[in-house]
Amino acid sequence: MRNKILLIILFTIPFTVVSQNCVEFLSVQRTGIKYPWKYDAQSKAGFFTAGKSSQLNIVCNEGKDFKISFLASSAILKFISISVTDESGKEFYTLGVSESKKKDLDSKKQFMLSLQNQKVNIKTGKKRIELDADINKLTLEINKYQEEVDNATYSPKTFFEFTPAETVNLIINISVNEASTGKGCIGALISNKKAEKSGF
């Protein structure tokens, strides 16, 4: 029995030793920021499990350019949604497919089906021309939406760069889908630099 306990303790040692906390994770990343960008102390990383969501409020001063890079553990990577909004809810950035976008795409596809069904019954005439025009227009819209959804799913842009025209409070909403079986760290690495003005 004593040997069994000893074995259990021994097997847990390596995994305890390599455990790293999410705060340390940011301190490693901050060394990679290159001039003229500078680490912003508002950066934050935290531990997330399935269904967990968190809201990070950051102040972005006028006169600076900002860059927010998002980092996540691979175990939860496919299950995270991130958005950056202002206090009014206006969205400036999203990572992952937004639910509203998915719903819009589905409803457009449904509408397309109904138009194609109508086409079967209307063979000629002005109505048919209008119907073809509607289908063409809708096809373009669906393709555009599909491309956006695919990009968000398979090759998401993981950073967001901007200039505040005034000092603003931005809200970074991060959540991990309930379907996630893993858990891990998600970090918002914020950097800033003196705002550049174009021209002479």
Place this chain on the structure above:
Amino acid sequence: MKTIKRLTYLVILMIFTSLLIVSCNSNSNSTVEDKTDSTETDLLSTDEQIPDIVYQIPSPDELFSLIKNSGCKYKDDLLNSEKTSYESKTSQELNLGIYAADLAYLASFEKFQQSLKYFSKVKSMCDQMGLSTAIGSDMYNRLEKNMSNTDSLLDITNNSYYDIIQKLEETGNSKSLALIIASGWVESMYIAVNLVGKYSETNENIQRIASQKITFNNLLLNLDKYKDEQDVSEQITNLTKIKNIYEQIKKETVEQKANTNIDTLKVVIGQKSKYIFTKDLFESFKNEITALRNQIIKMS
């Protein structure tokens, strides 16, 4: 006897495996330099879950760099004396914030010799508060060796600030962190109101002080999480007068002139605005922030 031998081998094997994994892990950390835009990292975490809502505020050097860029001149009578000592835990926490802001001010204005003194003060206060590992002695040596290099001075002082934050977060001292950040903000504003010079509603630095209303809101909301603790609730009460002044400062949108030079490739957030920060309100703000700052530095 056989079992003991086997166990000994097993122990050696496990220690070796641990070392191997740790060394691999630290290698992967050192190669992330150019991966700040990546989303994929492999970590095991021992952290508690992140809070539902987090309120952050910029470090003091952010404000000083903007003020310095606007042409304000350095004044040396605005610092808390580095010779003062603090005994109670709350006074240590609050004055660590004050000294951290003083250090950021000195570094922003490239005051090398004084930066060294205040760096020592911040370090000794960290040691006193049990945060001795937050700032290593090598940092002081690095600072001493780079005494004429502005970038190094800023880099070292800023990194020490981030390290203090990290240490407090790691050790679960979020309440102390909230107090340190709050007093750091008070000292930054005290220095700012005394640097801007003659009042003018359109003075960009006076506008900047007004715009810190947003930072102040986050600061209050962050303190509010610990309002059940007496030392925090006292500070919230002390900040009430500042809150009242900020509530009176309104904002109006400024229309962009047609010939304004705008880089169209940039994502611009928000709309240029102007704060209605009257002379009376500015004077009240200056008085209140001075009173609050003096109250903190006179604590024992």
